[in-house]
Amino acid sequence: MAIDTNTLKYLDNVPGPFYVFELPVRVWHWLHALSISTLIITGYLISSPPPSLHGEASTHFVFGYIRMIHFIAGMVFTVGLLVRFYWAFVGNYHARELFVIPVWRKDFWTGMLHELKYYAFLTRKSSKFVGHNPLAQIAMFFTNVLLGLFMICTGLALYSQGTGAGSWADRMFGWVFIIEPSSQTVRMWHLFGMWIFLTFVIIHIYMAIREDLYSRQNGVGCIISGFRRYRDDGPMGPQ
Amino acid sequence: MHAQETFYDVMRSHGITRRSFVKFCTLTAAGLGLGHEFAGKIAHALETKPRTPVIWLHGLECTCCTESFIRSGNPLVGDVVLSMLSLDYDDTLMAAAGHQAEEILEQTIEKYDGQYILACEGNPPLNEDGMYCIQGGKPFIEKLRHMADHCKAIIAWGSCASWGCVQAAKPNPTQAVPIHKVIHDKPIIKVPGCPPIAEVMTGVITYMLAFERMPALDRQGRPKMFYGQRLHDKCYRRPHFDAGQFVEKFDDEGARRGYCLYKVGCKGPTTYNACSSIEWNGGLSWPVKSGHGCLGCAEDDFWDKGSFYSPVSDLGVTGNVEHTANKVGGVIAGAAAIGVAAHAAGTVVAKATSKKPTATAEEEIR
Amino acid sequence: MAAVTTPNGFELDDSGQRVVVDPICRIEGHLRIEVNLDENNVIRNAVSMGNMWRGLEVILQGRDPRDAWAFTERICGVCTGVHALQSVRAVEDALDIQIPTNANLIRNLMMLAQYTQDHLVHFYHLHALDWVDVVSALSADPKATSELQQAISRWPKSSPAYFSDVQKRLTKFVESGQLGIFANAYWGSPAYKLPPEANLLATTHYLEALDFQKEIIKIHTVFGGRNPHPNWLVGGMPCTIDIDNAGAAGTVSMTWLNMISDIIDQSIAFTDQVYIPDLKAIASFYKDWGFGGGLSSMNVLSYGEFPAHPNEYTNHSFMLPSGAIVDGDLSNVHDVDVRDPTQIQEFVSHSWYEYPDETVGYHPWDGVTEPKFELGPNTLGTKTSIEQIDESAKYSWLKAPRWRGHAMEVGPLARYLVAYARGREDIKEQVDSLLSELGLPITALFSTLGRTAARGLEASWSAHKMREVFDELMTNLKNGDSATANMDKFDPSTWPAEARGVGFGEAPRGALGHWVQIKDTKIDNYQCIVPTTWNASPRDPQGNIGAYEAALLGTPMANAEQPLEILRTIHSFDPCLACSTH
């Protein structure tokens, strides 16, 4: 793309398509989606185990596997977020959008206002954006970055209870129990985080699909191909 | 610990002469109605290695820590009290009362300033200027502060002294607080549990006497040797946990087979205590072995986690009403799902009510 | 005040020297006693002040009723388990839950073990030093002690060498100059009457009992997982029984049943061969110290305990019957109904709580717990440094419970008097044989020593009863019934929108009741009236004094500086202040 999308303002009127999500971001997105789905399912099962299987304990390892899958997915999630963070430095402008909210930019807030109106059916005309729309950006920052870090810290702190005092997990994440001495409470906040994630996922997927169907730009296609395409060549902002 | 420093040394270092030391010994013997030869023996004993004095205070509590302590089988509590340490003050067991009892506190400070161990069972309330726990007409917290000022180290017995325990459960009407919230300048060894296991209690105190040092403490101030692992890590029902075999309700088939108690509320996975390894009452059994889940009684604030019979606890955001993560979270996610469905319906309706799809109209909707 | 006569017939005169004893040690919790002495050092006014409050009744509001047992159990670690039991009974009563036979048997067994252990610890470790001079034991002749032991009992630990060893150990202890818990006490006081041999004997048993008490409560450990504070369950007991199958090793199995059987044998042996003979020996030296009767000859109360039949809490079922004796009329035992709003009420006119109208009392189902700390105008000292309390105003953290307006004494003596008056043969036989052996009339029971004696007899009674209950449990298991819990109504969704219940029975120290109101599956109100609330009660709006205050009146003190006589009488009730205020 000849145009430097880094300098694009939210509502600038420029023709697309643009290359927004580089391959590593796209790969990460789908891995991330997979690990979170796994974490939500296994996490819920840890909080409310399925009915017991009778027979010899040694012939079953159901709960053990549920937990093991959770831990593996947790590690994928953790490493993934770290790699994604690294990519924010070396990737394109849009690779940083997840981590930086341009609160200082007026057009961020006008864009946000418009998105809110749009979803509240107060205006019928959708906006066009190159990268994330401001509403999605803020939601992604709070859930996938901040809540994600919270889930990693609490998750690995809980994990350190199993690996034991002095283990790497304990040395790196044991501080969580200085802030909250009750590990049951840490566990419950971890569980609560799962529900917030689930809430995000429900809304996020709905919006992605809805975007694809009804808005002036592509949605799902964008995170698959990496290209932002527009359905009209009208101006970016609301009309 | 400077256990080598004898009582006589301490007295001398406080400027007390040999003469008044001998006089003290004679008075002690006379006070007991004993002959002169006892005075010499007492003097000799005090000039050699004295037993470490322990002052055991009681605040707001239920005295189950003392009761647990006297259940110790190894060592026998009689041996601890008669031969290992000198329990100079413990209102539950001591013979004296009233001002004769309280005098011992001042005598101890005088004789063993900076030398004695302060053991505290229960905790001080702060409301009403502390008058929810009155001793000698004064708030308990005064006594605690005074005795803490002159001690070498503090042992916080049980969950009351370590965390606050039942009287500090919401809404904590007396504003009861654990020891570390009011004493900041002395080492505090937390020995939580409601109560702690007897052998853990005698184990901690005899460790300090035998090795003449503080036990290694974890991040939260508990001796690592007893609180280093969760019950769950050593629970004999753990294979059933891993297998996904749970007691669904008490006295069911699974209960009779000894399945894991997680689903009926066992807090073993988040509780640090030695129950599953040392066990209770001479290594006989422990809550989980008897068929009831762990309440988490050695953990901070374990009373305010919602029902003891649910694996999912209260979030602690509201008062007494149970708001578990699954309930609150379920409502949020459920609301999101309903919202999304409604929004989708709204979108369809909006689309249908708009004009016949012409190129421009369609664009308008987009 | 000068001299007044209380409605319940006691003369109070606060004009003489005021003596303050605070803390009263060798009890559970924090208690202060103030008395006035006349010129002959006789107690003419007594004030009992409960020095602590934690607010369990407030804390329980809004919680899951199934959890209440764990909270209330923490009311006391000395009488551990007793509150848990009344709590699960209260919730079961409210929700109409029937518990299985095994659960009832196990609960009875645990309570009997509690009686035996609690009484034993009380006698030797909390009470004995009021009668026994430890230092005098140093001058005893071990041989004479051995002869004394062999004369009063066939307890095998009785050789001269054994007593000599104990004596040497004691001597070494005293010679160390560090007297620990024995420091600053009243050794050598003329109030001590035992010869050195008896002192050595009792001191030796102090140590033996300390070792043994921890065995008795292992019965709790088997069924409840630990002691103090074993686990309980609404609907039955949390332990499962599977004596036949693979799960047996982890549950209540044959090995554990055997162990319990052994503990019961040992408990019977210890109470019959050590506790009771010691009690008799000590009592024989203090026979003419007949003080401390107080309310015991007038008003006593028992709720009844140990239901022989599950879910039947009536005198038809109770092994120790319920009843109230008023004005000393043993020929007319009144029936007690804990649900009747006119029978049991709590007053707060002299308690640090607030009622809208403090001239009336509330039945616990309508009970209110609203703390209000406030000292009377005649208090000496300041709010945080009380030198002398003003008993004409609020002066205690205990409420004042009354039965049909009467201050009542509760506890082993009350239970024994009610059982005796109701003609229970097992109790009569025990009491009559003790009295005839000591050559005393039944009125001798109305005293400090009577209270202590009744407790001893009851310890022995409960040890023997454990055997009966255990045999019943074995029979029930033999017949193939292994159910321990009824979980039909454990799930809150099965409960009515509103319900109320009461759990009542007898704790070691006396009548104990828990009243619960449940609304929308949560606790709406929870009230406990506890044995020590009855006994250590402050005055009521009418001016009736409670059992402690009454019992101290008229007692001469050998030395106003040494509160030995006060300790004796107060200890004979086995005070538990954490219980009393909760």
Ligand code: HEM
């Ligand atoms: C979005 C991310 C995550 C979600 C949604 C999630 C969800 C959950 C849930 C719902 C539970 C059950 C809590 C309970 O009821 O006790 C749980 C437990 C747990 N999670 Fe996560 N989790 C996430 C990330 C992680 C991470 C990154 C780790 C790190 C390894 C982790 C480790 C754990 C551990 C150790 C437990 C306790 C399991 C046990 O002790 O049985 N979680 N998680």
Ligand code: HEM
């Ligand atoms: C299951 C969990 C999922 C999570 C946690 C998740 C999370 C995310 C995150 C963090 C981003 C921002 C990417 C970046 O800036 O690096 C993103 C973007 C995106 N995701 Fe997902 N995603 C999930 C599933 C899905 C699914 C199933 C779809 C499609 C149906 C989808 C469609 C999109 C789209 C279209 C974008 C681009 C948004 C934009 O244009 O601003 N996501 N997602």
Ligand code: NFV
């Ligand atoms: N009073 C009392 Fe308790 C007893 N027995 C309770 O119910 O002691 Ni702690």
Ligand code: SF4
């Ligand atoms: S920690 Fe628990 S057991 Fe110990 S005194 Fe406190 S309430 Fe009682």
Ligand code: SF4
């Ligand atoms: S019973 Fe409790 S401690 Fe034991 S394995 Fe199950 S959850 Fe863990």
Ligand code: F3S
């Ligand atoms: S309730 Fe307490 S006694 Fe042990 S098993 Fe749990 S920590």
Ligand SMILES: [Mg+2]
């Ligand atoms: Mg009450």
